[in-house]
Amino acid sequence: MKHRLSRQEESSMVRFVPFARIGVMLAHSLLACTLVAQEPRGTILGRVLDPTGAVIPNASVKVTNTATGVTVSALTNAQGNYLVPYLIPGTYRIEAEAAGFKRVVQDGLELRVNDRLEVNLTLEVGAVTEQVTVVAETPLLDTASASMGSVVDARRVAELPFPHGNPYHLIQLASGVAFAQNLTLDRPFEPTHIVGYTMDGARSNRSDVMLDGSVNSASGNTGTRNELISSWVPPADLVSEFKVQTAPFDATVGQTEGGVINVSLKSGTNALHGTAYYVKMAPELTANLFFSNRNNIPRGNFTYNRWGASAGGPVRLPKYDGRNRTFFMYGYEGIHEERPRGTTLTVPTEKQRQGDFSDLLRLGSQYQIYDPATRRPAPGGRFQVDPLPANIIPANRISSIAKNILSYYALPTVPGTADGRNNLPLPHEPEPITYYTHAWRVDHNFTDRHRLFVRVNVYKRDSHYNDWFKSAATGQWFQFLSRAAGLDDVYSFTPSFIMNVRYGYNRFIRTYDGNPKGRNFDLTTLGFPASYNNAIDPSIRRFPVISIDGYAGTYNGWLWRPTETHHLAASFDKIQGSHTLKFGMEARAYRENQYNPDHVSTGQFSFGTTWTRGPFDNSPAAPIGQGLASMLFGLPTSGYVDRRASYAEQSTVWALYVQNDWKVSRRLTATLGLRYEVEGPLTERFNRSVRGFDYTAVLPIEAQVKANYAKNPTREVPPEQFRVRGGLTFAGVGGLPRTLWERDANNFMPRVGLSFKLTDKTVIRSGYGIFFGFLGVRRGDVIQTGFSQTTQFIPSLDGGLTFRATLANPFPDGIQEPLGAALGPMTYVGQGISFFNTKPLAPYMQRWQFSIQREFPHRVVLDLAYVGNRGTHIETTRDLNALPVVYLSRTGERDQPLIDYLSANLPNPFYPLLPGTARAGTLISRATLLTAYPHFTSVSTTTNEGYSWYHSLQVKADKRFSRGYTVQVAYTWSKFMEATGFLNEGDPAPAKCISDQDYPHRLSLSWIWELPFGRGRRFLANANRVTSALVSGWQVQGIYAAQAGQALGFGNVIFRGNLKDIPLPKNQRTPDRWFNIDAGFERDSRKQLAYAARVMSFRFSGIRGDGINQWDLSVIKDTRIREGMKLQFRGEFLNAFNHVLFSNPNTSVTSTAFGTITSEKGYPRRIQLGVKLVY
Structure with missing residues (x-):
């Protein structure tokens, strides 16, 4: 057996040692406090030199935003260094002057989100009244940082084709990124899926989403644990630009296992600018679904309209002129859509x-x-x-x-x-949706030392869908509400000591209910007894949920779940010699409430x-x-009624941070940082939660159960070894704390980055960092066993010889009411339980990169990088009550004698001690008596045994806009392995396999090309007015994305062939036969495995579903109305070549549909036509 490190040993080896290695270098910087997190603005820094290359101390430096006229001042220190941080993205002018030297002015510097532009200025000897103006290109190489990421600039956001005006669609342009969700969920009001990207070996929905430096994410917890969603998606016309930071080795970055999506909104300028637009998508211009065509089903009719407006400029009031001082920005967008939501039942x-x-x-x-x-x-x-x-x-x-x-x-x-399957195709069921959003931002500059902005945004989405039967039995009415605000204040105490304080708040509400026809439903109309009907509160009574093996079911869900996030951060920047020091603090509070009667309350x-x-x-x-x-x-085979408790849960995070950006020499910059985070355990406001499990708790029924068992023991477990021990513990009960687990206080995150300027055109960069994930609210919701109560449907106590409960009288003993923690460890005995690990370790990622960056003519930069990632302490789930693997068959075939033996019915030693539970009957299977906790049906908990690893080659080429065009290409070749699940619950360690989010090849391409005709262009620049109007203002742009498919698996099946025979060549794959179903699978349902140890892997790298292969193209025609105003006509062709993206094939070997595909997870070609006024 492998030796496992203790918690203390592991903390020392994994976390403390890297800290110790850099501790000496950081010791002088470990000041009082820490961080501001992910920064959406940019920094301009550099040196001021004389003609001999000597530094000039106390030189005055002024940085001016040419659009707003706002100026920020700085002074060089004794080493000639200056620093101007917290600048909004835009175009800047830099002025530098010193006594005895001519003033130098450099214009046209393009600063992008999260940029650190190193701009060195050389002053010529002369009078200060003399001026030297330099028009130089913005530095393209990243000489000040080792972080990996890609900027999506303002022009791409404004002009590239993407669906529904959702700018997050452009996240896919970054290297190291792969899309891991359904492409049909791409609208701005589908927050779970629009940020479903995996980044550099971290799973999807684990990356932080920041808006103007404040948290713009909320807990998902909608069936997937450890999930983040985006609280709000800004309209594209409000986005200045954003950066996808996949490997940020800056210590300001935290609270993310993956990367950071860092969005910067536009601010107003000295001139009034804005837009107004309308976009139409017509069914006549939309292709039909592949399978609809195949089944001769005509394209469904739908409605789609999107409209919006934005405006920004100086605030002008009576007796107040806000130019160069106060600016506003406002945006609105609305969508009305009614589209078919197809399925086959x-x-x-x-x-x-x-x-x-x-x-x-x-x-x-x-x-x-x-x-x-x-x-x-x-x-x-x-x-x-x-x-x-x-x-x-x-x-x-x-x-x-x-x-x-x-x-x-x-x-x-x-x-x-x-056999009658798929006999109700519903390709055109309508899904009506209405959506609107508003956003406001005001920037105010008190002085060149003090500036502030405030942002407020809201949105609402209403829809209903899945009304398959047009009756009370199906349908959901859905609503999302979002409210958010942000405040940011920058103050310069001195030119070299700057403070930034910010606060962000967002509240996101997810709510839904069933079909109105099924609300306050009277169960007696179906024939159920009045006693059952009256036991359910009429306000939560719905049509019952019916699940029929092989057939469609009914569903009427009900949920009200508001989540809110508070984010407070303060940071300080200090330039000292050749060191730029950053330190500060960050605090986050995540809260989630839930009222969830849901359908099962009926x-x-x-x-x-x-x-x-x-x-x-x-x-x-x-x-x-x-x-x-x-x-x-x-x-019924089974059933239940739930009495569900509400909850109000909270967790907090505190972080400290210090970083030293050290200009070691003119060629070498080192980033040395340390971040420390402490996440508080989850709490529930009224302690309505399970806390853990007492493995040794003696239950009051044990003596009687053991006596009963001794009369008919199994040969595997002698009577003296049979135990009925173990039960749940509760928050704040029996001397236990109200927190749901112990705090992990060892989360030190060293960050190291090196950037070496090999030549003026080549930079070598390398970095390493540790990134801790999250626990708390974002990990999962409180477990309310006992405070919620399930009344099980118990059909028979004698294995079906007689029936005590039927549809005619489903709950003869009545509906049980919750007792909270009153029963102590006897709570839910006879049923399945779950609990969190009370001593969890936060998952963390170790990420590293080595890259070479090279600048070529025509503003082209090529990045070649190796990026690796190692995940540790990834959360896994175990059933502690699974049948021990020693009893499982290892023949590889159906072992009928063993199945008969383990499933044989024996006298139930728990009878009649646990009425109304799964242990209420007179009989029990032998396999159940062989489990560790036979008094429970399952005992599920979390562990930190998972791990993962990722290696990739990433190539990125970026040609910034010049000569009428821009091109960006990103390619990633990678392998993502993980061990996060157990082939058999009793296995000692999780099984290693290819990840379900491994996409070994990913290519993205985007471009914008202004056609060289007409006014201001190369050809026909002086054409007559009519010709000029026709040929001027045309441009074409597009996006291409290609991505490998998802790895597939088949479950615990009998396979007698060669795995290499399963995949088919590409030219042989069809929806009717995606892989070779005759490669050796046992498909007879009567011969499948049971009570058998699984040896087949979860997934296979060589067997994959369909991959992405999509072109999105557009044409734009600008028509000039007058100076500063134009009318823009747009035609956007999404999936222009109508390439079908199939869903994964059926992998159930006993299904008649095995190996076939019956649906698609992407849209057919869609054409968006729009008109926009830009001024």
Whole structure:
């Protein structure tokens, strides 16, 4: 067994040692406090020299934004260095002067988001009244930083084609980035998916989203743990530019496992500027879906309109002229859309609703339905059942409740497959959506030493969808609300000592409810007893949730979840000799409330094959039909009613930071930083939460259970070894703290970066840093077992010989009410439980890079980089109550004798001590008695055993705009491996495999080209007015993205072939046969594995789904109205060549659809036509 380091040892080796290595260099900089986080503005720094190259101390430097006229002053220190930080992106002029020298002025410096421009100025001997003006190009090489990232400049944001005006679509242009979500979820009001990018080996939705330096992210926790979403997506016309920082080795960056999406909004200028636009997407200009064409389904009709406006300029009031001082910016955007939301469902046929399954039986004996009324004991602890004659249920045995429920189902519209699947295609179901957003920003400059801005933004989205049956049984009404504000203040105490304080707040509300037809639903109209109906509060009563094996179900969810984030930061910049010191503090508070009765507060009933399979209870199930038959008999397999507690949870983060940007020589710059973060444990305002698990808790039922067990023990567990111990603990109960875990206070993050200027045109850069992830609210929600209460549907206590609960009386013992923590460790005994690890370690990433940057003529910069990433302490989930692997079969084939042995029914030692639970029956399987905690169905917890690693070659070429065009290319070749799951729950370590977010090849290309015709261009510049109007102002632009598909896996299956035979050559792959289904898979459902150790990997790198291959093109025509005003006509062709992007193929070996694809995860060609007034 491998030795595992203790927590103390690991902390010392992994975290302290890197800190110690740089501690000597940083000791003089470890001042009182720390950081401001991810910075959206830029910095101009450099030296002032005389003609001999000697430094000039006390030279005056002025940096002026040419659009606003705002000037910031600085003085050079004794080493001739100056520093001007916190400058908004834009074009700047620099002036420098000193006694005995001519004033020098350098114009046209382009400063981009998060830039550190090194601008050295040389003064000529002469009088200060003399001036030397230099028009020089902006430095293109990054000589002051080792961080990796890509800037999406203002022109790309304004002019490239992308859907719905969503600028985050351009994140894909960065190297080291891959898209890991569904391309159809690309609208600005789909916050979970629009930032679903993996960055340099960190999983998607783990990167921080910053807006003007403040947090613009919220906790997702919508089924995926450890997830961040974007609280607000600004309209493109409000975005100045943004930077995708994939490997930021700056100690100001924290609270992210991945990168940072750093967005800078526009501010007003001395001139009034703005836009007004309208965009239309018409169905006549949109291609049909691939599978709709294939099935002769015409393109659905839809409506799409988007409009908006922006305006910015100086604030002018009576007796106040805000030019050079006070500026405003405002933007609005609205969307109205009604589009088809397609799917294909399987619903019961008219004959099946009458109990007639004879058509299925004609397809083969595997579709035989068995009569639960004939169930009887059989040898070996089994049950035997007789076939249902002719596969037809007698009319007098069909549940009237089941028939009433099915009356809310839609009928089939096509025959579907041979066994009736996919018989309800719904390609054109409407999804109406309305959306609007407003944003305001005001900048004010008190003096050249003091400036401030304030931002406020809001949005609202309303929609409803999934109303498949046009009845109370289906449909969801959805709403998102967002409110946010930010304040930023910069003050210069001296020209070399600058402070920045900022505060950000955002509140994001996700709310939805079911179809209004199903609200306050009266269950007695379906035939349910009044006692059941009256036990549910009418205000939360909905149509019940029905789940039928092989068929579509019903759903009526209900949720109200507001989240809010507070972000406070202060930072200080001090230039001292050749060192630029940064230090400060950051605090974040994440809060989330939830009121979530959800659909299961009324009741959920599942109809599987347990009661209608045969001839024995462990016989393979039919491909379809048996679940529906179970429903018609009125015999759910399982079900429950929930009483769900609300919660109000919070976690906080504090961070300290210090960094030294050291100009070692004229060629070498070193960045030495240290960040320290402490994240407080999750708390619930009223302690309504599980805290952990007491592994040794003695339960009051143990003595009786052990006595019962001793009468019929298994041979594997002698009576004296049988234990009934362990139970939940609760926050603030029994002397335990109200915090849900112990604080991890060892999160030191060293950052080191080197930038060496090999020549004037070549820079070598390298960096290393540690980045800690998050726990708290962003990790997952509180666990409220006990405060929420589930009443289980218990159909039988004797394995189906008799039924105590049916649809006619589903909860004969009534609905159980929550007892909170009153039962102590007896809480939820007999059911499944989960709890957080009370001593977690924050996951962290070690990231490093080595790169060469080379400048070429025509403003071209080429970056060649190796980037690596190692993830440690990644959170995993274990079921501590899984059957030990020693009992699992390792034959590689279906081991029927072992299956019969482990699934055999034995006398239940818990009977009758746990009524109303999964341990209420008289019988229990042998496998259950062999688990560590047989009094629970599952015991799930989190661990920090996961790890990952990533290696990549990244190539980026960027030609900044000149000579009428700009081009940007990024290519990444990578491998992303991880070990975050267990093949078998009892395995000692997670299994290594290719990540499901491994995309080995990713290419992106963007360009803008002003056609060289007409006014101000190369050709026809002096044409007559008519010709000039026709040929002037044309430009074309586009984006191309190519990305490898996702790695696939098949589950725990029998495979007797060669894995290399599974993938098919590209020219042989079709939606009907994506891979070789005959390569050696055992597909007979009767021969599948059970109680078998899994050896097949989760995924295989050589077997992949479809990849991205998409061109987005556009044409723009600018028509000049007058000086400073133009009308712009735009045609945008998204997926211009109509390349279909298929969803992943079906990988269920027993499915008749195995290896086929029936849907797509991208849009067909869409054409957006727009007109925009720009002034």
